[in-house]
Amino acid sequence: MSSSTALLTDRYELTMLDAALTDATADRQCLFEVFARTLPHDRRYGVVAGTGRALELVRDFRFGEAELDWLRTNGVVSARTLDWLADYRFTGTIRGYREGELYFPGSPILTVEASFAEGVILETLILSVLNYDSSVAGAAARMVSAAAGRPLAEMGSRRTGERSAVAAARAAYIAGFAATSNLEAGRSWGVPTMGTAAHAFTLLHDTEEDAFRSQVEAMGPGTTLLIDTYDVDRATDLAVEVAGPALGAVRLDSGDLPALVASVRARLDALGNTATRITVTSDLDEYTIAALAATPVDSYGVGTSVVTGSGSVAAGMVYKLVAHRTDSGEWMSVAKRSAKKTSIGGRKNAVRQLDGDGHAVAEVLYVDADGDGSAGRGGAGSAGSAGSGADSESGVVFGERDLLVTLVENGVADEAYLGAAGVERARAHHRAAVAELPPGAFRLSRGGEAIIPTRYITD
Known part of the structure; x- marks a missing residue:
């Protein structure tokens, strides 16, 4: 080709x-x-x-x-x-x-x-x-702000085209995601990669315990164990029994997440695994991430919503x-x-106006109607606006940043x-x-x- x-x-x-x-x-x-x-x-x-x-x-x-x-x-x-x-x-x-x-x-x-x-x-x-x-990137940025400092991983490769998957991982990383499941994004663009096991790995084994022991042996106790294939409470206990206090994290991919997260956190703490993290990956978008803000979630994995631009x-x-x-x-x-x-x-020179607190108050485009490159700050003439929002005239402008x-x-x-x-x-x-x-x-x-x-x- x-x-x-x-x-x-x-x-x-x-x-x-x-x-x-x-x-x-x-x-x-x-x-x-x-x-x-x-x-x-x-x-x-x-x-x-x-x-x-x-x-x-x-x-x-x-x-x-x-x-x-x-x-x-x-x-x-x-x-x-x-x-x-x-x-x-x-x-x-x-x-x-x-x-x-x-x-x-x-x-x-x-x-x-x-x-x-x-x-x-x-x-x-x-x-x-x-x-x-x-x-x-716009969708990912909203998810990052909704997560309020908790890390997010992009894992939507199976929900878009194979080349789009690489582009999406790259864009989400620029917007603040911490990692991706996509290996080509790691190779081509340096995006950190992550991933452990899916439900198929648990179903492959004769018992859930066999699956957990195999994963821990291969990846170490700091791995993330998927605990919602069968019974979450039993799997939580089993994960701690197999990996011990060094268990890195458990992952939930289905169910009533707010209730499940609270229950799993309480169960982990009762078993002495206070440092074991909880990550959730169940069809999340910025709204469901925001709804989980009050729960003890430690990290998120987002798939379909981020690679489709959240609508x-x-x-x-x-x-x-x-x-x-x-x-x-x-x-x-x-x-x-x-x-x-x-x-x-016309040719445009773009600046962002900032107030005394360093907050943006307007996007200003100085337009050179002749296109010869003479447009600059403070140009006289007509002014109009596109879009809406906070009016720059409502606050004092202290500076402009070239864009x-x-x-x-x-x-x-x-x-x-x-x-x-x-x-x-x-x-x-x-x-x-x-x-x-x-x-x-x-x-x-x-x-x-x-x-x-x-x-x-x-x-």
Whole structure:
């Protein structure tokens, strides 16, 4: 199988290229922008994830003989376009929010500056990564806040596609999960892995005691024993008898969790295993995790809900042309005007306004309507807002934090954002960004609105 990512795209990207090469607009310098008009349902903030993955996929976006032969055989584009694609290398500039950063409606999460030809064919690839990964990260961040410091493990590989499983583990880790069950995520991205045994291992053995003794012998007494295959009370006693006071943890995967957790904790303590932890893994989401806050749970394992974005499998991001150079060489702002799908044209400089306590109060986008890069802080002109939430005018603004960084320059990606090291940087940046949120951001109200407004200031 080819390692090229070139055909991970939609046909119309290449047919647009074909037509643009024919009418001589393909070389026009353009600025494309990735943004979301709204947040996924119930979210009060979004989390940028997938940036490092996207940069690596753009790097590998090459049309080899296998890809060109398929396009030729199927008559997708003309011979002239096939020749152009054979030499394709992205040579433009990509700027955007750091991975792990928070975003709000209208935030210019990623911008691609290149010729129309080079930039347009990256649309599907970039959106397929950012939409999925950011949705997973947004859901995971809500679960992390609901867990209130208790660790979470991602274990949803069997509930999504095999490649999506790796991406989900990576995104959840950036958003604060402690580990994953997915080994490829560990190998490719450095995400810590975990896992011991499932119910099949218990059912394989003649007795539950045989299964426990086998697992302890193989993994040591600090392992986690699954105690809900048959009778939880009996299994708790048996786990302590087999592993002794060094038993690391017991896991519950079904039943009335609040009642079971309390009962198991009392039973473990009565048997002298006060240090044995309790982990739960039964179809959890942010709401059930929050409902367990008052119970003696020590850690959580989350599967289906996190890999499906807790009800929002895509973040709703779009990739739009917002400016291009005219034939005379000047930049011109362009924008979509159709009902309910409008966009704001022009190059944007994004900052987050902070109050005296270091809490975010607004997302401010300084818009350069001419697209020539002159937009900056304090620009005069009209102001509007997108989204809703706390008004920046309700508190004094003490500072602004720049949000955009250069990710790719002249076609070369900044190594700081790639690989396992990039994942760790994204995870650390996410912690710092979340620390800026006002307290109301963490309420799990249904139908919530963005915690801060997005404001546009046009030069």
